[in-house]
Amino acid sequence: MEAVLQQKVIEVANHVEQQLDAELDKLDNFDINDYEKLRAHRLNELKRMQKQKQNWLVSGHGEYAELYDEKEFFEVSKKSENIVCLFYKDDSPRCKIVDQHFKILAKKHIEARFCKLNVERCPFLTERLRIRIIPTIALIVNGKTKDYIVGFTELGNCDDFSTETLQCRLAQSGVINYDDEESSETGKKPFIFKPSKPKTIKGRNSDDSDDDCIQI
Template structure:
């Protein structure tokens, strides 16, 4: 008799045993998983307590509704404030007359004023840096004033060298940048250098998304002077203003 029928039966038997072993392994894994889940469930009176949360019920929660209403009210207030600021010129950088200077400075929380001369090349360079900062720091008003056309405030603020940037906080001059002092003595300084100076003055504040990154650094503008008195430097000779 041939051995082939027995070989076929042996193969079938082996397959059956493999299936049984696989099933037992799966069942054991299921039991282990179920036991692990049951162990993590809180027990009360010997019975497993299952916490079921219905999202519809959460939407009717008074505390959640109050949080939602507060957020909506805050967003509306911020939008209204931004609209009012936009009407006053926030987000833009432009020239104003001497007659508008006092009103803007005294009625705006933070103002950056650039006293300039139309023929001074460095004043034009400063304009290029102030323009993007005006868009970035919407809560601060950025303006420029022609020094020759504003003799009263030029004298009162002791503007003797241009370009000159004066920072105001609630109507009080809190600092200034004269010429390119603190800019590395170069005409191609990055905008971030001027930005750091204004941050140290306190006339601009970092947007919310940047504050965490700023906390991980040594802080901006460590070499910026807060004093409103600056000495004349050789690099500013071409910008002397009398």
């Protein structure tokens, strides 16, 4: 058995050595044309990314804005692949807390359109998305409502959660890009509460545990 194990280790080591030799051969055979191709590819990629950023900014990304009604919401959904939309009411203090975080995140994550809708001005959409608790954040990817953040339960069940906590929760649904670089620098991970019974879009109801949330 020990001999078999040693033979496997030798085979793996030989395979790794062959791969390294192949990579070294590629570097040895690299000529000026290969470098120019890599440089051209990188330049084209940078140009593509810059154009994408310009398109996002033209479409209203980079700023946190209020949408007036359902018609404007549907127009935005045709232009933006990733949308983070707060459904709010004027008499909800917690909606104002979300406002402050969204103002920061909108500038930081221009890959998503951050916006908000007053539920009293969009009854059809509120009913269609089954919005029952205020605040509710709808996360929309490629025209489909992928996830919801209902109240503050998943954000620590408190009002003083950090912007990084909300950022991490949004990233879980793929609506923004976030690789935990900031949290890795401090050695602390943002707190994300995971309910014992996972929520689904179809299974959402109005029994959210956040006492300060408003039911509609």
